Amino acid sequence: MSKVAVILAGCGVYDGAEINEAVLSLLCLEQQGASYQCFAPDREQMHVINHLSGEPAEGESRNVLVEAARIARGNIKPLAEARVEDFDALLVPGGFGAAKNLCDFAVAGENMTVQEDFLQLARGFHRAGKPIGLICIAPVMAAAICGEGTRCTVGNDPDVAAAINAMGGQHLECPVTEARVDAEKKMVTTPAYMLAGSVAEAYAGIGDCVKEVLALA
Template identity: 85%
Template structure:
């Protein structure tokens, strides 16, 4: 049985992990016979968004790990406790948290930097020749993790694809129900809510992503 590390970037599509993507990832792992452990960075998230209005909530701070614990039902550990040798693969659901709390793509675009603690862990999996699955917007970090020429997808958004190319990645168009695999880099990506209009569409692509990650493991 493969044992998979899942990194969550908070709780909520606009400022954390996309909840449907996170739950569908865990469901897919379980359905396909893998075990998993959730992790999250123990630090303040970029900002707090009112998910009803879409507006920034001024004067309020939230912790990424504490918020992610909502999704994991409390069964979650700080990212600093993630030991690559204990796991066979890494999967990162999307949501703006991936682009705000794991990196700053949401602010800096192609000039982004990836959080050092997350980057060290992700590169650790790559250097250990273990597969990585990135979902939704998270694939913007693919080249930073696995190097120039890494193939990935966020679906078909032209601006985001251009940013990926500017950062050294190779973008592949992909329908919502599928994943794309860079077998050489052991990188698997799927668009999920970059394209999904329904939960079932996101589920199809995420399940395919998980299947390919486990096959590489």
């Protein structure tokens, strides 16, 4: 049985992990016979968004780990405790938290930097030859993790694709129900809610992503 480290970036599409993507990722792992442990950075998130209005919540702050614990039903550990040797693969659901709390792509675009603890862990998986799955907007970090020429997808968003290419990646177009595999780099990506118009569409693509990650493990 493969064991997968799942990295959550908070709770909620606009400032944390996309909840549907996170839950579907865990469901697909279980359905395909894998076990998992959730982790999240123990740090303040970039900002807090009111998910009803879509506007920033002025004067409010939240912790990424504490918020992510809502999705994981409390069964979550600080990112700093994750060890490459304990797992067979790494999986990162999307949501703006991936672009705000794991890196700063949401504000810096192609000049982004990746949060150091996450970058060290992800690069550790890559160096160990263990597969990595990135979902939704998280593939913007693919080249930073696996190096120049890493092939990945966010679907067909031209601006994000251009940024991925500018950062050294190679963007591949992909329908929502599929994933794209860079077998050499052991990188698997899927668009999910970069394209999905329904939970079912996101589920199909995430299921394909998880299947391909486990096949490489």
